[in-house]
Amino acid sequence: MKIREYLKSNRVLIFDGAMGTMLQRNGLKMGENPEIFAFENPDILKDIHKKYLDAGSNIILTCTFGCNELKLPNGYTVEKVIEKAVSTAREAIKESKSDKEKFIALDIGPIGEMVEPIGTLSFDRAYEIFKREVIRGVKSGVDAIVIETMMDLYEMKAAVLAAKENSNLPIFATMTFDEDGRSFTGCLPESMVYTIEGLGVDAIGVNCSLGPIQLLPIVKKICSISQLPIMVKANAGLPEIKNGKAIYNISPQEYLKGVKKFMECGVSIIGGCCGTDPEYIKLISDNISNTDIRRIKNRYISAVCSPYKVVKIDEPKVVGERINPTGIKILKDELMIGKKDYAIKLAIEQTNSGADILEVNVGVAGINEKKSMIEIIKEIQAIIDTPLQIDSSNLETLEAGLRYCNGRAIVNSANGKEESLNTVLPLVKKYGACVVCLTLDENGIPKKSEDRVRIAKKIIKRAEKIGIRKEDIYIDCLTLTVSAQQEEAYETLKAMREVKKLGVKTTLGVSNISFGLPNRQALNSAFLTLALDAGLDLAIINPNNEIMMGAMLSYKVIKNIDKGCTKFIENYSNLDDKKEIKSGEKDLESSLFEIVVKGVKEDAKNKTKEMLKNYDENYILDEILIPALDEVGKKFELGEIFLPQMIQSAEAVKSSVEVIKENLSLNTEKKRVSKGDIILATVEGDIHDIGKNIVKIMLENYGYNVIDLGRDVSVDKVVEKAVEKNIKLVGLSALMTTTVKSMEKTIFSLKKRIPNIKIFVGGAVLTEDYAHEIGADFYAKDAKSAIEIAKIIL
Ligand code: B1M
Secondary structure, rough: HHHHHHHHHOEEEEEOOOHHHHHHHHHOOOOOOOHHHHHHHHHHHHHHHHHHHHHOOOEEEEEOOOOOOOOOOOOOHHHHHHHHHHHHHHHHHHHOOOOOOOOEEEEEEEOOOEOOOOOEEOHHHHHHHHHHHHHHHHHHHHOOEEEEEEOHHHHHHHHHHHHHHOOOEEEEEEOOOOOOOOOOOOOOOHHHHHHHHHHHOOOEEEEOOOOHHHHHHHHHHHHHHHHOOOEEEEEOOOOOOEEEEOOOOOHHHHHHHHHHHHHHHEEEEEEOOOOOHHHHHHHHHHHOOOOOOOOOOOOOOEEEOOOEEEEEOOOOOEEEEEOOOOOOHHHHHHOOOOOHHHHHHHHHHHOOOOEEEEEOOOOEEEEEEEHHHHHHHHHHHHHHOEEEEOOOOHHHHHHHHHHHHOOOOOOEEEEOOHHHHHHHHHHHHOOEEEEEOOEEEOOEOOOHHHHHHHHHHHHHHHHHOOOOOOOOHHHOOEOOOOOOOOOHHHHHHHHHHHOOOOOEEEEEHHHHHHHHOOOOHHHHHHHHHHHHOOOOEEEEEOOOHHHHHHHHHHHHHHOOOOHHHHHHHHHHHOOOHHHHOOOOOOOOOHOOOHHHOOOHHHHHHHHHHOOOOOOOOHHHHHHHHHHHHHHHHHHOOOOOOOOHHHHHHHHHHHHHHHHHHHHHHHHOOOOOOOOOOEEEEEEEOOOHHHHHHHHHHHHOOOOOOOEEEOOOHHHHHHHHHHHHHOOEEEEEEOOOOOHHHHHHHHHHHHHHOOOOOOEEEEOOOOOOHHHHHOOEEEOOOHHHHHHHHHHOOO
């Protein structure tokens, strides 16, 4: 039986358990590369595989988790290591005594470097790295591909696309979540399901990081929405570090209890991750091999998402129409020269006004639309968590939008023309998107509702034929202009009512109704309300328009969707305050504060330049930038924003600080005799350097020569540099409780090597007392205190 058939059967599929801990038991040292150890010791690897197979695993993972071109040391290629890993697994299968069906899966883990915007690795580069692994896995003859322990949805998407586009093998895709129910980069399990399931994998699930008890709520969530077989490979509990080793505290019996709970939720693929071994797998196999799996049949609800936000189309939703150069001159001009500021502004503004989804259209004659779409999408999704609708009449642009979108998007649009059905729908299917379909064909837009419904039926049939679900089709019965085609305008609403009966969703660009008439808002809002009553699901409107949003909110109250009028009250109880905000009377300081919190780099730069005309640098730093970052920190802690957004805020501050730095150097004499050398560094393990950089600017401005060693600086590097340069004063920065330990170590080593050296320390986690406790001579609460210290010592 092939794996795909197996997955359709009633039987549970059992994976193996941990590889790393098993290799450690057999001689792998801490810090040693497991893939290389296994490559050099194939007998050990074969023995581990055999133990898992004999314990009852149906499917074993090749020892290739970290086998990518960035991680492997010189002398070892991805091809060589994968080939050997697969052949060793195959030998183990041959020699195993188990009479179960047995398969080999190519194991693919994270690259080890973060993909943009969190890291610097491009999406395309990540794709190429995974592609190389997939190609060799296929050549070596694996039966399936397992992509596991992913923490970033974007990286997962790159891996899945690499697997799909370069093989026909079954794909199992699992991500790793923390106890707060999100991945390390903030991705929701629901976002993983909607995005990855759409891409056409065979099974989906979770692995690593938590034990079965902590994983259960996450597994339940996945089981309640997924349409696929679900896989879980938990850790043997939460690890405790003892003598530098991770100790896992859950016994095989307890693990089995967890497995049974997973299966009650509908999980049908089981294995073990860190800390588990053949004993765990044997117990699972002995106890559940003959248990029928509980197939889940969830009602399918169409949804789109970013990694951080899922928008279910289970009630009328707003698609913000503003990122579209037609009629917005600034946007058009900016797109022509490759600028993205205005598009970002529109994205933020519409999200703040209540858009559930943002449409992105960059169609300007004479520009490279595909490139522009990719750039805008990347910028928007680095800052905003609102899901996207990609709008273009150009197929390449649509595909680019779908490919680089981090999450699940809507395509705008397909229509009843043969060409569109043959080209757009396959793209929608490939990227697992939803699709807006216009009821027009080679003969244009039919006048009568029956004919529009006929086209809708044709589109639905064709979409379903290639595997697009009805629920993911949003039929647009097309708004006609009342001033020109008054008789046909109402036909749109009639068609919508009929189309709704076909089990699809509907959408409309509303404002076209009033073109050429005065008081357009009156017509637009009346039409919107009528359309909503005819079954409109996605209203493509300007969310900044209060009358339109008011009509939407009112409709939801009257229709009993907004229970207890909660949203309506929430939105309108502070109407007066809102008016004040809209009138643009906010002062400059709070604007820069908000710009930083939102993380808009370019605006931060411009606003800082503007502010420097009236305010001094210290005021901007101490009263605006640092409090804004504090706010960002709070939001991060509360789970309101996630790592990518925190990075964008940090970038905004950096660009603002850059302007401040330029301004300071303009106002300071150029040639000055140095008052002495100072080493600055953010300690090992810590990458926060904004505070340290501010201290550097200030010290330089006061005439000191700063040797900046950067961030995440090892103890040895600081000591060596201090010795080499005969330094009298060193400044260390640390921002995390965990890295204060490195600070202590650095101070200890510095003092040991250069007993007379003076050290000052700073960073938000420190206090005066604590600074002395870890051996520092001075504590610098801020940049000004650092200057006072430098004056004393130098
Ligand atoms: Co992170 N981060 N961060 N972060 N980050 C904090 C510090 C955190 C408090 C946020 C939170 O949870 N509330 C938290 C630490 C919790 C703790 O241990 N107590 C945290 C975490 C957990 C993390 C990650 C682990 C998140 C993750 O990945 N899940 C990760 C860590 C990675 C690592 O370091 N290994 C991480 C990553 C990041 C970003 C990359 C996104 C970004 C840093 C970008 C960069 O620096 N290049 C970032 C940011 C921006 C923050 C917050 C929001 C802001 C820090 C900052 O720059 N403040 C921060 C929350 C907060 O502090 N409110 C947070 C402004 C800066 C001017 O202040 O550095 O204190 P500060 O400097 C002051 C003074 O302290 C003093 O002078 C400066 C000016 O007055 N000072 C010195 C500082 N150093 C000095 C040295 C001196 C003298 C004075 O002499 C040498």
